[in-house]
Structure formats: C-alpha cells, structure tokens
Amino acid sequence: MIALALAAAAASPTPTVYAITRIGSDLAADQVVGVKRAGMMCMRNGVIRWSDLAAGHAMDQREAVQDALEDADIAVTPLGESAAADSKRVLRLRGVVRAASANLCARHWLGDSKALSGEIGVTIEWRAESRATATVERRHESVITRTIDAQHAAPAAALYRALLGDAARDLARWLSDPASAER
Template sequence: MALAATPCLAEPAMTAPPLTVTTSIAFPLNTVVGPVRAGLLCMPNGKLRGRDFLRSQRDFSLLIQRALSERQADPSLARLGDLQVDLQRMRVKLCARSWGVFGTGDRKALSGQAEFTFAWSSNRDSAATKSIARIIIERNKDDAIPTEEIMEQALNRLLDQIAQSSL
C-alpha cells in the first residue's frame, strides 16, 4: 500500500511545528479479518473484511488525523516529531446480536472482540525504532457499536499508548 503523509497540528503553531503522520496498511483491505455472527445465539452469518473497518488508506490517515486533532493540547504527542503508524494486522470475532430472529434489526452494531496490531515510530530519537502496539477492543452486547467506531476506539487507545511512551 502507498504511504500517505497527513499534517496535523499537535499544539498551536506558535509552540510546536505541525506533527506529520505517515500511515500504511500492511494487508489488502479485502482480506477477511474474522467471522461475523448474528442473532441471539450468534449463529454464523458471514465474514468481516478490512474494508468493513477502513474504506481506504486515505480513510486510515484521516481517522488518525482526526484523533490527533482532538488531542491538540497533549504535550507528550507534540514532542514526538514525525510519526509513522502502520496497521500490521486485524483479527475480529464479532456478533450482531440485535439482528433478530427474522433478520430484522440493527446489523451494524457489533459486540465481541477486535484485535489490532500497529507498528509505530517517531523521529524524536535519532534511531527511529518501531514499537509494536497490540490493541484489543471488547464490547458486550449492551455496548455494541459499528465497525467504524471500533476502529476509532483502537486508534485512540493507540495514541494513548504512544503518549505514555513519550513521557
């Protein structure tokens, strides 16, 4: 996949230069990332693909940019310099419990577990070594959400880990 550079302000321009984020996805988005089940008994109902979480490489870049813009005041992220984020792997086991007996109901709200593996690095150090972050999102049937929100939660948790490591 091609890399995309997306500038995003980590803090107001007067105190820090723009944080440049480069992203990549290490697998084709049409790759099956896990099963989807449906109904009260979570019976097999198909497969989820990477594109169910991210429509494109550009979508991935925009989601990270949005998550960073919500954290503009976080000084730990401002110290990072340029940031490289690679989505290495995605594995899910999700269920649309409210799909209902006759196939009616909310088919997008999913519960279960989604696991994301990211590699990231920054140019804050002279030797930019990649760090690996494994993010697990677990939702119960009462807190089911669409795949796009699951991806947003994973990126926010990734940024939390990156911010913690830069302290």
C-alpha cells in the first residue's frame, strides 16, 4: 500500500506556483496611443498618451493579475514574497504591454476626462520564466478590446485597469488549460 502511494506521488507532476514579478511596457510614457474627442458630436480634442492609460502604481497592476489568478484557483505566491516550499515548481510571471489603442470621447462639451467612452484595446505578452534558469517556459498573448458606452464612462486609467483585469482572466483561462503547458 505504501509503495503504491509513493509511486503515485512520484508519477504526479510537481505543482506549479506563479510569482507575479512585473507588469511592464514597451511603450514610452509620451507615446500617442489614440485620440481624445469631446462634446456631443465627439469632435477631436487632443491625443491620449500611454501615460494617460497606465497612470497608477505598479503594485496595483500586479494585484489585479494576482486577484484574477487566485479567483481561477491558480497557485500564486503572495505579492512581495517568494515561494518557500521547495517541493513546488515556481515560475516567475511577467506581463509586457506590447500595444495599446484608444479612441475615446468625453461627451461633456468641456471634455471631462473623468467620463470617457468609446473603444480601447491592449495587447499584453505574458511570460512564465523558470526562477532557477530565467528560461521562458511558457508564453501567451492576450489581445483585449472593449467598447465602453456612455453609461459606463470612466477615466482613461480606470478603463485600462478594466482591460488589464480582462487580460489577466484570459491568462488564467490559458494557464488552466492543460494543453497550454506544452506551449
């Protein structure tokens, strides 16, 4: 009986734990990613830069990813900690924003930037790297777009956080798929 249990334990794969280390960007802060419009007819009123979308603390972005993975029952280390158990395979998880786009309108005639609606999108490349060798073991790309109606209008940074949450849920679905381990 003990031999069977030991054989089963040896045959089962080592559980993977993810450590979310970074959400970065290939985009320069002043890079134009879209057009801002204003007024009832949404006339051109300026540009949207990457810094308008990505405003906020890096820890907030990592927490959004952490929450989505935990909600999908994917094992993650607490933010700021490394996995203590040697019996677990730890992969560092990094996200890199490769592209962003926005075509947003502030319906108020003065162009209230706290109530933007329209189309917004982001492409994030996710990499799971071996903690021991820094080798990329798994790679996935999330391409997320949203159309925001006037009823759900919000500041640009809040719209980006919603996209990041969508991308993290896409990542969680991919990590949960056993076939993804082979990619």
